[in-house]
Amino acid sequence: MFPEVWSPQVGLGRALFVLSDALDLVGVDDVFHGKRVAWMARHLVDTLGEPELRQDAHHASLVHDCGVSSTALHGLLVRRITSEDGHSEAGARLVSGFGPLAHLADVIRYHHTPWP
Numbered sequence: 821m822f823p824e825v826w827s828p829q830v831g832l833g834r835a836l837f838v839l840s841d842a843l844d845l846v847g848v849d850d851v852f853h854g855k856r857v858a859w860m861a862r863h864l865v866d867t868l869g870e871p872e873l874r875q876d877a878h879h880a881s882l883v884h885d886c887g888v889s890s891t892a893l894h895g896l897l898v899r900r901i902t903s904e905d906g907h908s909e910a911g912a913r914l915v916s917g918f919g920p921l922a923h924l925a926d927v928i929r930y931h932h933t934p935w936p
Contacts, residue, residue: 832920840882857881880927887911
C-alpha cells in the first residue's frame with residue numbers, strides 16, 4: 821500500500837495546531853485554550869502593525885502552556901495564575917530543545933509575568 825520508504829510531511833504550523841489539541845486534554849475543561857490565545861495574539865500583532873511577529877506569536881500561543889504536565893497543575897493555574905508553579909519554566913525548557921521554536925523559549929518562560 822505504501823512505498824517502501826514512506827515519509828509524511830507535516831508543516832510546523834499544522835503540527836503545533838494538533839499539539840494544542842493534546843494540551844487541551846490536560847486541562848479537561850479548557851477547550852481550545854491555545855487556539856483562542858493564538859487568535860488573540862495574531863489580532864493584537866495585526867493591530868499593532870507588526871506582521872513580522874505574526875507567525876511567532878501564533879506558534880508561541882498555541883503551545884504556551886506546554887509545561888502543564890497534569891490536570892492537577894492545570895486546576896491550580898485556573899484557581900490562581902502564578903509564575904511560581906513551574907509550568908512556564910518547564911515549557912521554556914521543552915521549547916528550547918526544539919530547534920524551530922527555540923527562539924520562543926523566553927516568550928513561554930515569561931507568559932505569566934505580571935505587568936508593572
